[in-house]
Amino acid sequence: MLLALQRATHATLQLIAADLVDLDLTASEINALANLADGESRTVSQLGAAVGVKPTTLTSVLDRLERRGHITRGVRAGDRRSVLIELTDSGREAAAVITRSLADIERRALGALSVEAIAGFHSVVSALIREG
Amino acid sequence: MLLALQRATHATLQLIAADLVDLDLTASEINALANLADGESRTVSQLGAAVGVKPTTLTSVLDRLERRGHITRGVRAGDRRSVLIELTDSGREAAAVITRSLADIERRALGALSVEAIAGFHSVVSALIREG
DNA sequence: AACCGATATCGTAATATCCGATATCGTGAA
DNA sequence: TTCACGATATCGGATATTACGATATCGGTT
Numbered sequence: 001m002l003l004a005l006q007r008a009t010h011a012t013l014q015l016i017a018a019d020l021v022d023l024d025l026t027a028s029e030i031n032a033l034a035n036l037a038d039g040e041s042r043t044v045s046q047l048g049a050a051v052g053v054k055p056t057t058l059t060s061v062l063d064r065l066e067r068r069g070h071i072t073r074g075v076r077a078g079d080r081r082s083v084l085i086e087l088t089d090s091g092r093e094a095a096a097v098i099t100r101s102l103a104d105i106e107r108r109a110l111g112a113l114s115v116e117a118i119a120g121f122h123s124v125v126s127a128l129i130r131e132g
Numbered sequence: 133m134l135l136a137l138q139r140a141t142h143a144t145l146q147l148i149a150a151d152l153v154d155l156d157l158t159a160s161e162i163n164a165l166a167n168l169a170d171g172e173s174r175t176v177s178q179l180g181a182a183v184g185v186k187p188t189t190l191t192s193v194l195d196r197l198e199r200r201g202h203i204t205r206g207v208r209a210g211d212r213r214s215v216l217i218e219l220t221d222s223g224r225e226a227a228a229v230i231t232r233s234l235a236d237i238e239r240r241a242l243g244a245l246s247v248e249a250i251a252g253f254h255s256v257v258s259a260l261i262r263e264g
Numbered sequence: 265a266a267c268c269g270a271t272a273t274c275g276t277a278a279t280a281t282c283c284g285a286t287a288t289c290g291t292g293a294a
Numbered sequence: 295t296t297c298a299c300g301a302t303a304t305c306g307g308a309t310a311t312t313a314c315g316a317t318a319t320c321g322g323t324t
Contacts, residue, residue, distance in 0.1 A: 001254075002144050002234050003166055008257040009141040010184035011264025012134050026310065034135055044272060052142035057312050059273055081271040081320045102134050109263040113255055120252020122133075123245055125140040131241040132143025158279065176303060189281050191304055196279095213289045213302040 005128075012105060019101045023094055028053075028061045030098055033070065033087075037095035041086040043076065070094055137260075144237060151233045155226055160185075160193045162230055165202065165219075169227035173218040175208065184264075202226055 013027055020030060028051075035050045036042065044055045044062065051058075062085060065071045070091035076082040087095060110118060145159055152162060160183075167182045168174065176187045176194070183190075194217060197203045202223035208214040219227060242250060 001238055002148075003163075004254070004257045004261065005137075005141055005144065006163065007182075007184055008260040008264075009138055011261050012137065014184075014264055016134075028311070031135075031138065045270090050139075052139055052146075053311085054313060055272060056274090056314080060311085079271085079321070083272060105263070106133055109259045110256060113259060114252075116248065117252035117255045120246075120249035121256035122136070123249045124242060124253035125136050127241045127245060128140040129136065129143050131237070132140075132146055160280070177301090185280085186282060187303060188283080188305090192280080211290070211302085215303060 012109075015105050016098075016101060019105070020098065023097060025094070026061075026064075028057075029065055029070075032058070032061055032065065033091065033095045034098050034102065036071070036085065036087050036091070037099045039087065039092070041074075041084045043082045043084060045082075047085055065091070144241075147237050148230075148233060151237070152230065155229060157226070158193075158196075160189075161197055161202075164190070164193055164197065165223065165227045166230050166234065168203070168217065168219050168223070169231045171219065171224070173206075173216045175214045175216060177214075179217055197223070 016030060017027060023030070025033070031051050032047060035047060042050070044058050048055045048058050062071060062073070066073060068090075069088055072086050072088055074084045074086060076084045148162060149159060155162075157165070163183050164179060167179060174182070176190050180187045180190050194203060194205070198205060200222075201220055204218050204220055206216045206218060208216045
């Protein structure tokens with residue numbers, strides 16, 4: 001069953017990548033942008049916790065996003081150790097495209113399923129995340 | 133929602149890795165063994181389709197598993213292009229440990245959830261896999 | 265002032281992933 | 295039969311991912 005979970009994740013990652021080839025972003029970059037799409041700024045650690053990777057891993061991903069002009073790195077007022085990741089206009093556009101693509105895929109895949117099934121899915125996913 | 137799916141996958145991968153450190157296997161190797169756990173032999177392409185990666189990706193993974201003595205590569209009777217992947221005794225043991233670990237994690241995480249919720253989860257995951 | 269923990273980055277290494285090319289093999293058409 | 299084409303796996307090379315240890319900076323505590 002956890003194997004099916006992995007396969008589903010894999011399948012959706014492929015769909016997302018195919019849908020977003022024009023953005024020329026890797027899966028990690030897409031994931032980072034998707035987690036920033038709400039417009040709130042985050043520190044590297046916070047973002048790492050959200051996407052499930054260590055801060056060391058994010059550094060190079062953020063390097064590319066910064067070089068591409070999608071994010072900026074700023075200092076957090078009150079703690080100069082922290083780096084605040086923030087979307088630029090270009091990053092906001094990309095994040096909006098990503099969010100739309102995710103919503104589209106959801107609609108396509110789950111449109112025919114019952115509300116109860118989707119609720120069950122959510123409760124299982126939440127339980128798995130809690131367990132981690 | 134697809135973000136939650138990814139996070140759940142990530143979380144379970146961490147749990148599995150933590151549970152199986154003694155096996156000294158990477159996530160890809162664990163995934164390959166888990167998909168072979170039923171004892172049936174498979175070609176590289178078949179295994180690749182099951183785990184969601186290209187045959188090229190599997191080659192190095194299978195190299196390591198073969199070097200470790202967990203699998204053997206044989207020819208398929210009737211088609212000498214195909215390579216038949218098969219578990220050795222040691223591979224069967226490892227696969228059994230993996231299967232047990234997956235079942236344990238499922239029990240821990242989903243024990244308190246209703247049968248309907250789990251059924252809903254399955255239907256959503258199946259829909260996502262179909263979409264891919 | 266001195267220490268310890270937090271934070272992010274850098275250096276380095278192992279792994280993952282895949283594209284194009286290659287070698288081999290099976291199959292259907294000329 | 296022969297030959298062209300598709301299937302199959304591997305190899306070479308490229309990029310991405312991931313993270314451990316070390317480093318530099320900084321905040322808070324004593």
